[in-house]
Amino acid sequence: MPRYTSRPVAIAASVSISLLVLGGCSQPQTQPEPQPDLQSFYKQEVAFEPCEGYGTTSADEDAFASDPAFRCARVEVPLNYDDPSGRTAHIALLKVPATGDRIGSLLMNPGGPGGPGMSMAAAGATTLADSSLTERFDLVGFDPRGVGASTPAIDCFTDQQNEAGDTYTTVVAGSRTLSEDGSRRLVEQCADRSGGRDVLAHVGTRDAARDLDVLRAVLGDDKLSYLGQSYGTRLGAVYAEMFPENVRAMVLDGAIDPRQRTFDRRIDQFTGFQRSFDEMATACAVTPDCPLGTDPGEAVENFQDIVRPLIDDPIVTADGRVLDFDAAYGAVTAGLYDSTVWPVITAGIAEVQAGQADTMLKILDVFGGRDADGTYPNFPEALYAINCMDENRNTPEQEVELKRRIQEIAPFTDAGLGPDGARDPCEFWPAQPTLDLPYATDIEGLPDTLTISITGDPSTPYEGGVSLANTLGGSLLTVDGERHTVAFGGTNPCVNGIVADYLLDLTSPPAETRCTL
Structure with missing residues (x-):
């Protein structure tokens, strides 16, 4: 359950009992x-x-x-x-x-x-x-x-903003940062496009x-x-x-x-993503021409060498689509949800080495639901809004510490820019969270x-x-x-x-x- 995504990183398509109940x-x-x-x-x-x-x-x-x-x-x-x-x-x-x-x-x-x-x-x-x-x-x-x-x-971005990747609602992984003014504008844009601040306040x-x-x-x-x-x-x-x-x-x-609570769960979640990345690298290492190398211990460094250049020099396709660091990292994370997709991820990484983006963009399209005509569903925007009404919110200092920890335990997400500038995109949400973590405890009659x-x-x-x-x-x-x-x-x-x-x-x-x- 990703908290926020800068690209439509969705849950894998698989959605799939001792006593008498x-x-x-x-x-x-x-x-x-x-x-x-x-x-x-x-x-x-x-x-x-x-x-x-x-x-x-x-x-x-x-x-x-x-x-x-x-x-x-x-x-x-x-x-x-x-x-x-x-x-x-x-x-x-x-x-x-x-x-x-x-x-x-x-x-x-x-x-x-x-x-x-x-x-x-x-x-x-x-x-x-x-x-x-x-x-x-x-x-x-x-x-x-x-x-x-x-x-x-919930509607925070135009299709053009989605296509350009100018839709960052995350700062805990990847290369993005979000200023105080940017965070305020993000919330106001979501409210304006979604029907009002009261809509944002009631999606929890x-x-x-x-x-x-x-x-x-x-x-x-x-x-x-x-x-x-x-x-x-x-x-x-x-x-x-x-x-x-x-x-x-x-x-x-x-x-x-x-x-x-939110902080600890994010650490455990990204620990899980890194474990799956490492498992994928191990499986890849025994195949011919693995882009992550033959030594799984060097896979993260090899991956960073391949995708970090996309920060300053993203791949732009013939039809104008952009694969930057965040999109590449997002595509890999999406594919980690299912081990049967791992060979597709490594093929996509090999393409990035060759200056191509087709497979990575296809992963994002499938997992994010992008339509053939370039329109996007509101999955990532709704994900962002619902979590703003559910999750504990961090101060800027806490968000920087969270990003530092994530870069430490999940280095495949690390753009090499450090954690400074991380900011909780929910900081200026128009209502306080309503979930009350922990939840569903001490239930009677269930x-x-x-x-x-x-x-x-x-x-x-x-x-x-x-x-x-x-x-x-x-x-x-x-x-x-x-x-x-x-x-x-x-x-x-x-x-x-x-x-x-x-x-x-x-x-x-x-x-x-x-x-x-």
Whole structure:
């Protein structure tokens, strides 16, 4: 779960249970009525319709039109839950109807934050085509508030700024610095383009969790069944804290540690990225013409020799696209999420040696969702805004120290310019964070949850999943392998079977169960 990106560095496309689950042996509970001033939102009728016009990219438009069974809608929610009679927002969702004996809806979030759930549900029709999940559940993907097709959507940059790479919302890695005036202008530009400062103040996870409960109700489900990956595990855990009595089942895949504060989690995250970089270098070293060299111990230095010149002399393609240091580092980081992509990364690094940028830019396009016509989704902007409302904020001195530590433990990110000038881009955000770290602790009345954690996850370290499972008092599935998230792609029979047993029958695996990728 990257905090901020200077390029669209997204979560890899894979989105993918010892005792009888407590929820499986308890009697259904009567759900409390929502507070009176929210009744109109909870009781609204959802008008599903064909999905034409819901896609924010041509790829989404094509995907949403690929199956006439797909149905889309928007659900109205308060922009500010403390003022339900005021301004409203609309949450866009896509439903893939169950093909058989329906249990209910399976709501899905692909992470980020900022990842669009509508496209996740559309993809699920294919990736889960042979799964009993598509028979028994409506797959419902939703774009959280501020994201994708939901309105108002976070919008900080023009497509031209995105294309030029002039979209820095990070200073903890790479070459960028951000002045005080620049930080203020960044926030004001986001507010102006997104619909106002009140929009920026209400895109945090706690507001999104309240939206999720409205979605549960208007979809006709007494209890929530949920699958969240990466940041989606945070959204799920916060929902579990706020509405434990409304949970039926939760699969939390690639988990964020709810007990860890921002500074320490960033250090652990970049430690994981460096470990994956080192593993990639080791695999590359035994191949012919590895651009990182035959000695993995020299791989970081070799990489720096290749990409640091891009600071002053970026590669400009024939059609005017730019690959600078930050773009190259961002492409490598994106590819580290999945070990199957590592050969593509090293091929891209070799191209940079030769003054070419095609592969690196393609990695960024695939992971960031750039459209063929050069338009960009709002993933990185929504990621930035949501984290501003969730995360602890650093003083300039703390941000410099964080960048220094990251350069120390993840030297492949180091542009060689030192940490000075690092500044928290959220410093002048118009509202204070609302998540309250740590979160989701001491929950009463929560049924068993299933947390999946991968031993070689570069972004959400394995120990974070262990911590989340323990914090929620739920089940843990350990998966041995090198990637980020596994529960949605449909490629691992061991994981698939355990997830299906849990979601369909509320049956958890024995303690210490492991799968291997």
